Amino acid sequence: MRKAPAPARKTRSSVGLKIFMAVTGILLVLFLYLHMAGNLKIFFGGTTFDHYAAWLRTIGEPLLPKTWYLYLQRTVLTVAVLGHIVAATILARRAAKARPVKYAHRPKVQGSYAARTMRWGGVIILLFVIFHILDLTTGTLNPVGDKAHPYGNVVADFAPHRWYVTLFYALAIIAVGFHLRHGLFSAARTLGQQSARGEKSIKTAALALSLILVIGYLSVPFAVLTGIVK
Numbered sequence: 411m412r413k414a415p416a417p418a419r420k421t422r423s424s425v426g427l428k429i430f431m432a433v434t435g436i437l438l439v440l441f442l443y444l445h446m447a448g449n450l451k452i453f454f455g456g457t458t459f460d461h462y463a464a465w466l467r468t469i470g471e472p473l474l475p476k477t478w479y480l481y482l483q484r485t486v487l488t489v490a491v492l493g494h495i496v497a498a499t500i501l502a503r504r505a506a507k508a509r510p511v512k513y514a515h516r517p518k519v520q521g522s523y524a525a526r527t528m529r530w531g532g533v534i535i536l537l538f539v540i541f542h543i544l545d546l547t548t549g550t551l552n553p554v555g556d557k558a559h560p561y562g563n564v565v566a567d568f569a570p571h572r573w574y575v576t577l578f579y580a581l582a583i584i585a586v587g588f589h590l591r592h593g594l595f596s597a598a599r600t601l602g603q604q605s606a607r608g609e610k611s612i613k614t615a616a617l618a619l620s621l622i623l624v625i626g627y628l629s630v631p632f633a634v635l636t637g638i639v640k
């Protein structure tokens with residue numbers, strides 16, 4: 411069998427990588443929506459919120475032993491995040507190689523602007539997730555850090571005197587929103603949306619889905635900051 415010429419193989423594998431990015435991205439968005447729904451339980455009080463967190467550890471019982479589902483989910487999410495980053499890096503390198511000589515005056519094309527925002531947004535989100543896990547999952551960086559009572563950890567986290575923590579969370583959540591808006595749009599394109607009319611609807615849907623997420627997530631720290639949740 412004759413081998414396909416190298417550029418054609420590369421194009422095919424780039425499409426494969428884009429599909430991989432779209433699929434892992436959608437998986438992460440699903441997690442983000444479920445996590446947001448769980449976080450909103452904070453408005454139903456400490457008992458409900460802590461009960462919900464305890465329930466997370468029992469999903470799959472009695473088929474699975476306690477916390478196994480949680481670890482399964484953690485494994486899938488970690489693989490998805492790492493895979494998403496590796497695929498993005500390979501695609502970015504290929505794009506840079508395709509233009510070895512830089513533009514003398516970088517034209518303000520939408521593509522390169524979006525690519526840079528996605529890159530830096532991705533880095534901010536990754537740093538945030540590392541901080542967030544040390545803060546609210548392990549409790550290491552949390553002023554209370556009581557694993558059995560996450561409600562108290564969240565309330566302590568966003569106390570008014572810790573405004574810098576709230577600010578960091580707010581910036582990271584906004585970065586998630588921007589990342590998602592462009593990511594969802596790109597994923598739809600990769601997975602087959604090509605028409606001009608569809609493009610408009612996808613843009614609107616991506617914006618709406620990102621806004622819902624940003625508002626849902628931001629509502630928790632601001633509710634604590636303003637004393638609605640205490």
Ligand code: HEM
Nearest residue numbers: 449463484539542546547560564579583586627628630631
């Ligand atoms: C104000 C917004 C947020 C709040 C109040 C919040 C709250 C929490 C809490 C309480 C936990 C610990 C759950 C438990 O162990 O029972 C947690 C875990 C986690 N959160 Fe968030 N979160 C927020 C935003 C985010 C965002 C924007 C992301 C992703 C970009 C994220 C990703 C995660 C991950 C990956 C975990 C670890 C899940 C696990 O233990 O397997 N969170 N969050």
